[in-house]
Amino acid sequence: MQRPIDLRSDTVTHPTPAMRRAMAEAELGDDVFGDDPTVNALEERAAALLGKEAGLFVSSGTQGNLVALMAHLARGQEAIAAFESHTVMDEAAGHAVVVGASVRTLQSSPDGTMRLDEIEAAFRDPSDPHEPITGLVTIENTHAHSGGRPLTAAYTRAVADIARAHAVPLHVDGARFWNAVVALGADPRDLAGPADSVTFCLSKGLACPVGSVVVGTRDFIWRARRARKLLGGGMRQAGILAAAGLVALSDGPDGTIGRLADDHANARRLAEGLADLDGVESPGGIVQPAPGRLDPDRITTDFVVFRVARDRAAFLAALEARGVLMVPYPHGAIRAVTHYGVEPHDVDATIAAVRAALADTVVVGAPTGTAHRPARRA
């Protein structure tokens, strides 16, 4: 059977041939003793690229964010974060369960930012014994729930300035940090510079099989390393995984940062094709607040979020039957993510499959017995 066109996430990527070779040949040690040369090289490379003192290889983006929260926050403190952020919505409340911290959530704007005046107003009064003590601000770049919007270095600096005025650090959940770098044409050191710590994922658009890296000061990374150990995240011959990360971050033709531009172009191509289809609509919410047609101009990285004027589950099933996978997204929307392994011809096949799945699926609100009944397949 032909492999489906899998647009559920950029996490479904398989390693490149160069990564597989590097993994097979990786020089290994025991990373808990600190002597796995490949892990050490990856951590140094990541720190250098983002202009930080040190790095830490972790198993996932979730673990990266969690060790950062553990390193920054004391029990009973509070972080300021967007309501629609991964740390708040999608990390099983690790901040509460493990760190013992609360989160003060703010609404995001359609450009993925939290308003600066609202961030300023969200700080607690440390002289009031009733209130938790604000200990961290976190932002997400790219911001997934606004449709993968990249946040600029200027915005990051503005948030860091507010945090610093309250003597509080800034953490960036940069699961898709490199998508932001590529979309903005930014220098990664400028984008990471204002932050005290950044997590970025290797196993999303960069196409590595496993892992993320956290970067920050040497002192912060020491605390994050302890936190990783507490979580059982100290891995031994982890160089076999880190080797793929080194390929991803390399300058040569095997590096996978530059090719993220292809994912962004493919996402744009997909959005333009979908926008032309009757039955594809604006996803609403903060992704595209204005109702009406899907606006391809809102697609700037690898996410395409849209809504269908159909029963969503039935539409997704009809799409799957045609060999294309997408996922439900908040507020009744659907998400497709482009990534390594998805080529322009796959995008064109996806647009054709969406057209056919729309024709196969009942229009929401249509009386039964109309021409919109699912077509019988031979």
Ligand SMILES: Cc1ncc(COP(=O)(O)O)c(C=O)c1O
């Ligand atoms: C914005 C964001 N942060 C963090 C993560 C967590 O990454 P992982 O799935 O590697 O734990 C994700 C995963 O999709 C994400 O989208």
